[in-house]
Amino acid sequence: KARKRFGQNFLHDVGIIRRIVACIAPKEGQRVVEIGPGKGALTEGIISATKRMDVVELDRDLIPILRVNLFRYPDLNVHEADAMKFDFSSLAQDGNIRVVGNLPYNISTPLIFHLLSFAEQIDDMHFMLQKEVVDRLAARPGDNLYGRLSVMAQYYCRVESLFIVGPESFDPPPKVDSAIVRMVPHKTLPCVAQDLKMLEDMVRIGFQQRRKTLRNNYKGVLNDEEFAALDIDPSLRPERLDVDDFVRIANLVSKRG
Ligand code: SAM
Numbered sequence: 001k002a003r004k005r006f007g008q009n010f011l012h013d014v015g016i017i018r019r020i021v022a023c024i025a026p027k028e029g030q031r032v033v034e035i036g037p038g039k040g041a042l043t044e045g046i047i048s049a050t051k052r053m054d055v056v057e058l059d060r061d062l063i064p065i066l067r068v069n070l071f072r073y074p075d076l077n078v079h080e081a082d083a084m085k086f087d088f089s090s091l092a093q094d095g096n097i098r099v100v101g102n103l104p105y106n107i108s109t110p111l112i113f114h115l116l117s118f119a120e121q122i123d124d125m126h127f128m129l130q131k132e133v134v135d136r137l138a139a140r141p142g143d144n145l146y147g148r149l150s151v152m153a154q155y156y157c158r159v160e161s162l163f164i165v166g167p168e169s170f171d172p173p174p175k176v177d178s179a180i181v182r183m184v185p186h187k188t189l190p191c192v193a194q195d196l197k198m199l200e201d202m203v204r205i206g207f208q209q210r211r212k213t214l215r216n217n218y219k220g221v222l223n224d225e226e227f228a229a230l231d232i233d234p235s236l237r238p239e240r241l242d243v244d245d246f247v248r249i250a251n252l253v254s255k256r257g
Helices: 014-024 043-050 063-069 105-116 131-138 148-156 196-206 224-230 243-256
Strands: 032-035 053-057 076-080 097-102 122-130 157-165 178-185
Touching: 014 043, 014 122, 014 157, 014 178, 032 043, 043 053, 043 063, 053 063, 063 076, 105 122, 105 131, 105 148, 122 131, 122 157, 131 148, 131 157, 131 178, 148 157, 148 178, 148 196, 148 243, 196 243, 224 243
Parallel strands: 032 053, 032 097, 053 076, 097 122
Antiparallel strands: 122 178, 157 178
């Protein structure tokens, strides 16, 4: 039986599974890491191409089922662990990894933040998420859902929403639509934040009140002269700033001390 606290919705739609695997396009020898393999719905399509795979699963009761379903693949490495605490760099010792997963929706945002901290060691990521989370990840300045998650994800990655998956493709069906997202970490960052913590802080402060102006949100942090030096109009709303603007704000505040 599916466990709610582990965010379990198992994929059973073979057409959708095939489509996801086609988007991932796994090749022999690649190091693919799957988060939350469950009973292996996505795993087999991947490991049959790559021949080896690492999977991170928290629910120990699922692991014997997974092993039985994938007994043909001796090079399946199962890590019984919490992906939120997992050191993904330990799997990237001999080259970058690719990360995939039909993620537990209850922890998807913090899990993505955790993964972004390994961006340098990741070639790409493909995730099934709540459609709204995919829309947030991929939102552009001015979009309704553009916010903290969009800026931080796009600081590290090129984000592409691939396709929508309806609730009927899962057992049990979730209450909302899902979507597949592709995130490809930039090989070299288009703009570099001197202090990542500062970037995170400035993005959070900037979006504290979406309907308010930048001047309002950054009160006590940035004055009008500093906005002028950055060539940013303080009467705008935060949704107008692009990633580069937030990086420039963070770098100015870091430098000023
Ligand atoms: N991949 C399977 C599928 O598509 O049918 C299962 C997807 S289900 C939405 C999420 C999976 O993540 C479950 O197997 C669940 O046990 C596992 N999971 C939940 N929390 C986790 C965590 N913190 N770390 C690793 N796996 C987790």
